[in-house]
Amino acid sequence: MKLKTTLMTAAFSMAATIAMGADFKPAVIYDMGGKFDKSFNEGVWAGVKKFTDETGVEVMEFEVTNEAQREQAMTRMVQRGATVVLGVGFAQADAIDKIAGENPDVQFSIIDVSWLDKPNLRQYAFKEQEGSYIVGVAAAMASETGKVGFVGGMDIPLIRAFGCGYVQGVKATKADAEVFENMTGTTPTAWNDPAKGAELTQGQIDRGADVIYQAAGGTGVGVIQAAKDAGKLSIGVDSNQNHMAPGSVLTSMLKRVDVAAYSTFKDAMDGNFTAGVQNLGLAEGGVGWALDENNAELITPEIKAAIEDATAKIVSGDVVVHDYRADNTCPM
Amino acid sequence: MADFMLQLLLTFDATLRLATPLILCAMAGIFSERSGIVDISLEGKLLSGAFVAAAVTALTGSPWIGLMAAICASVFMSLIHGFACITHRGDQVVSGLAINILASGLTIIIGIALFKKGGQTPALSSDERFRGIEWFGVNLMDNIPIIGTIYRQLISGHSLLVYMALLAVPLCAFILYRTRYGLRLRAVGEKPESVDSAGVSVAWLRYRALIIGGIFCGIAGAYLSISHGANFVREMSAGKGYIALAAVIFGNWRPIKAFYACLLFGFLDAATSRLQGVDIPLIGEIPIQLMLAIPYIVTVLLLAGFIGRPTPPAAIGVPYEK
Numbered sequence: 001m002k003l004k005t006t007l008m009t010a011a012f013s014m015a016a017t018i019a020m021g022a023d024f025k026p027a028v029i030y031d032m033g034g035k036f037d038k039s040f041n042e043g044v045w046a047g048v049k050k051f052t053d054e055t056g057v058e059v060m061e062f063e064v065t066n067e068a069q070r071e072q073a074m075t076r077m078v079q080r081g082a083t084v085v086l087g088v089g090f091a092q093a094d095a096i097d098k099i100a101g102e103n104p105d106v107q108f109s110i111i112d113v114s115w116l117d118k119p120n121l122r123q124y125a126f127k128e129q130e131g132s133y134i135v136g137v138a139a140a141m142a143s144e145t146g147k148v149g150f151v152g153g154m155d156i157p158l159i160r161a162f163g164c165g166y167v168q169g170v171k172a173t174k175a176d177a178e179v180f181e182n183m184t185g186t187t188p189t190a191w192n193d194p195a196k197g198a199e200l201t202q203g204q205i206d207r208g209a210d211v212i213y214q215a216a217g218g219t220g221v222g223v224i225q226a227a228k229d230a231g232k233l234s235i236g237v238d239s240n241q242n243h244m245a246p247g248s249v250l251t252s253m254l255k256r257v258d259v260a261a262y263s264t265f266k267d268a269m270d271g272n273f274t275a276g277v278q279n280l281g282l283a284e285g286g287v288g289w290a291l292d293e294n295n296a297e298l299i300t301p302e303i304k305a306a307i308e309d310a311t312a313k314i315v316s317g318d319v320v321v322h323d324y325r326a327d328n329t330c331p332m
Numbered sequence: 333m334a335d336f337m338l339q340l341l342l343t344f345d346a347t348l349r350l351a352t353p354l355i356l357c358a359m360a361g362i363f364s365e366r367s368g369i370v371d372i373s374l375e376g377k378l379l380s381g382a383f384v385a386a387a388v389t390a391l392t393g394s395p396w397i398g399l400m401a402a403i404c405a406s407v408f409m410s411l412i413h414g415f416a417c418i419t420h421r422g423d424q425v426v427s428g429l430a431i432n433i434l435a436s437g438l439t440i441i442i443g444i445a446l447f448k449k450g451g452q453t454p455a456l457s458s459d460e461r462f463r464g465i466e467w468f469g470v471n472l473m474d475n476i477p478i479i480g481t482i483y484r485q486l487i488s489g490h491s492l493l494v495y496m497a498l499l500a501v502p503l504c505a506f507i508l509y510r511t512r513y514g515l516r517l518r519a520v521g522e523k524p525e526s527v528d529s530a531g532v533s534v535a536w537l538r539y540r541a542l543i544i545g546g547i548f549c550g551i552a553g554a555y556l557s558i559s560h561g562a563n564f565v566r567e568m569s570a571g572k573g574y575i576a577l578a579a580v581i582f583g584n585w586r587p588i589k590a591f592y593a594c595l596l597f598g599f600l601d602a603a604t605s606r607l608q609g610v611d612i613p614l615i616g617e618i619p620i621q622l623m624l625a626i627p628y629i630v631t632v633l634l635l636a637g638f639i640g641r642p643t644p645p646a647a648i649g650v651p652y653e654k
Contacts, residue, residue, distance in 0.1 A: 037450025065441075155620060182608045183620050193570040194561045195353075196605065199346050203606040206342050218565035221452070225562045229458075244455055 026051075026265045027060040027082035029073045031089040034063045039239045040257060044088050044111065047261030055269065070095040078103050084268040086261060087111070096121065107273050109264040111257050114277045123277045124260040124286075128158070129165030130314055131253040131287030132213070133321045135235050136169020137310045138289065139211040140177050141303045142233060142250055147178045149204035151197055151223045153216035154190040155183040157325045162215040162237070162253075164330035165321050171332055172319070173306065179332075180204045184219050194222030201226035201234075211235065211250060224249060233298065242294035250298050252290040259285055283315045337478075341485050343602050348490060349560060351598025352497040353378065353569075356552035357576030358583070358590040359504045360545035364410075366508065366585055367541035368521040368647040373413050373428035374549060375573025376435035381406040381553020383439035386453040386564035387446060389460055395558050399462075403550030409435065410546030411539075418538050421651035432573075440566050451566040453557075462491040462559035493555040500548060504587040517541055521645035524652045534652045549573075582634065584642050600627040 028048055035045040041063075048059050060082060062073040070092050077085050078099065087096040087110040100108040100118040107120055114125035139148045150166050152159040167179050182200045184190035197219035201212050205227070212227050213235040214220035220237060221244070227234035228245040236242060236252030243249075259280065267273045280286020289307060291299055313319040324330050357374045364371040384405035389398030409431055416427040440451040447453055467488035473480040508514040516537055520527045524534045556572075557564045575597055583590025604623045611617050 033450035034444055034448075036444075036448040038452070039450060041450070155624070182605065183624070186621065186624050189567070189570045192565055192567040194565050194568055195350065195556055195572075196570070196601070198560060199350060199602060199605045200608075202346065203342075206339070206606075207610075218452070218568065221455075221563060221565050222561055225455070 023083070024057065024269050025060070025081050025083045026057065026086070026268065027062070027077040027080075027084070028086045028261065029070065029077065029088060029092065030061065030063045031070075031087075031091055032064055032066075034065075035061070040255075041088060043239050043255070043257040044086070044261045047258030048265070050258065051262050051265045055266075057265075057269065059265065064092075067091075071099065074099040078106050083107060084109065084265065084273065086264050088257075107268055109260075109268075111260050114279075119275050122264065122273065122275055124257075124264075125277055125279050126255050126286050127279060127281030127321070127323070128215075128253075128255065128287065129161050129168075129321045129323050130281045131255065131289070132162045132165030132215075133169035133172075133314065133319075134282070134289055134307050134310050135213060135251055135253045136166040136171075137173045137306050138251055138299070138303050139166070139213060139233075139235060140170040140173035141300075141306050142298065143174075143177065143209075143211045145208045145210045146174060146176065147180070147208040147210065149180040149201070149209035149212040150182070151200050151204070151212060151214045151216055151220070152181070152183045153185075153219050154188060155186050157328060159183070159215050160328075160330065161324040162213075164324040164332065166213050167330065167332040168321055169310065172310070178208075180207060180209055184216055191217035191219060193219050194225070197222030198226035202230065205230050205232055213237070213253070215253075236290070240290040240292065242290050242292055246294040247297065249295060251295055254288045254290055256280065256286050256288060281314070282311055338481070338485075339606070341482060343599070343606050345485050346602035346606065347595060347599040348486070348494055348498075349598075350601045351594045352494045352555055352560075353552040353572050354576045354579055354594040354597055355497040355591055356500060356548045356555070357573055358579045358594050359500050359587060360548035360552075361577050361580040362504060362508070362583075362585055362587055362590060363517070363541045363548075364545040365580060365648055366521045366645055367517050367538045368524060368645055368650065368652070369413070369417060369538055369542060370424040370649045371413075371428060371542075371545065372425060372574070372577060373409065373431035374545075374576055375569055375571065376428075376432035377406040377409045377546060377549035378553045378556070378573045379432075379439055379567070379569040380409050380435040381550040382557040382568055383435075383443065383453070383553070383564045385550075385554035386456070386557035387443065389456055389558050390447070390454045390563070393460055395456075395460055395462055395554075398558050399551065399554045402554040403547050406550030406553060407543055407546030410542040410549075414539050414542045417651060418535050418542075421653065424649055424651075436567060439564070443564065443566070451564075453564040456558060456562045460558070461562055462493050462555075464489040464491055465495075491555070491559040493551060493559045496551060497555070501587050501591045508587065513537075513540075518645075521647055524647050528652070528654065538652075578631070581642050581644075584640075585645060596630075597627065600630060 030041045035041050084107040090112045093113045096110050097116050100121045109122040111124045113123045150163045163181050170177050201223045211233045214223035215237045224234045224244050228248040233250040238255050241252045361371050381402040385398040385402035388401035416422040417424045443451040470488050473483045520537045579590050579593035582593035
């Protein structure tokens, strides 16, 4: 008897949740690293926080700590009545594709993915090549030797796109500049090998490079460190990494995942949610560069003017930055 | 030509830096495997050493305390390994693998709990690290051509831990081949019954070998995170423990030969880093993909033909039961 009552209560409360589900209920699933990872996830968190501060709507959160949890967490959010679920990072692509297919009434959104196709799934991709182009401009301006470097993580088209955009920016500013491009490896350990990153950087410095841009995850920590140890400049990536070696990080190429997170929830709330791929570039404020107290002295008025000029040209369409991913080649 | 010489010298210089963690781990591996314990847990010990060194140094501000803590952590991991496979006669490979997984998960979880940086530890300032030491008379030697450059680039200017790694090799060789403990250690890996019948404890000998290995792995870990690098990054050992184990096998479980194998791996790593995108005389520019594959190709070639048949210690992997 007692069990029956409990079950009935449970059924009732579930029905109530579903009824309430008609309201707006956002959820976000952070990926490995957690929401305070000083990087990708924390960027998303900043966008979520902005949304909550502005609208007063709380966002349900989950931090994935191992691979198996991604799908579970999404199912769980849907069961708890979420009306829009945001996945963070391409690692969640398979999970979100499956769960979005199973729950056609729920809206889904994912960052850093562009290859899925579901009528209730929005995907955010970034024009990393544009952000890399403008930091390339900064690198060429700041370099005294006319030689700059790029250290990539795993050798995949995405990272090639970073490198290619960077080279275009450097060459557009100083046609005779030399760019050394290195990749750390061809397996996922290439993202977590700061020792190798430091050696690649040292190698480029030995060949005369004095500004080194990294797009290499944890390996990039070694790049920034090696540049600092040698008294050279480095450029951070994804989030603002200027603080990692104040006075030695020239700037950081920003991927504004906070913009993607904020607009997902804002659009869903206002009933403007659309499926499909959103490409965020300089014009949409999706990529950019970092200026704060840590690099204020490094960014001279000339460098700032050059970056702003390049940004304006890309936004207006006068300059088109080639995307390596479009045809797997780099014109430079 | 002079430029090429300098580049070559700088590559050798990088070789030493990259080989240091391999050398230390290989020495650790030799001790443990010579005593009859398979040690695939080098990777996990290296990783936990790296994490503890960076975390403790960040909290206390002293790299020396960090180094000591790293050694303690790594020895502790060794003792777990020993407890599972010496005391309880468990499978040594399974136990070693468990330690690797434990280290991989634990370092990230504790790192996030302590510093909230996604598993990274805060960056250390220059005086909180083991930095390069300028040797006496570097500027004086500069006047001598070639030798001066070699002295400056190759011999001087490394961190204390690099020199420790280089000293570890003759030390290991001495302990293994010139001391009573070394003799017993080699015997226990070949025929533990003989050691036992001589009235010497097999378990205690093996425990001591694991502890020595733990000390070396701890130093190697500290080198990664507070000397070569300036903080801990998740999974930063990046397979170096396994490469060291390969070097042990390459070197036929002998310190000097394993040392050469480590230098070879270090050199290949340094060369692939430096030759990416460089115009090599006569050959031209080698594609990055091929460059990155070279260490593996060389490994396969060496294993397939150039290295003689490796002879592991006879009792390796077999738990000792009276």
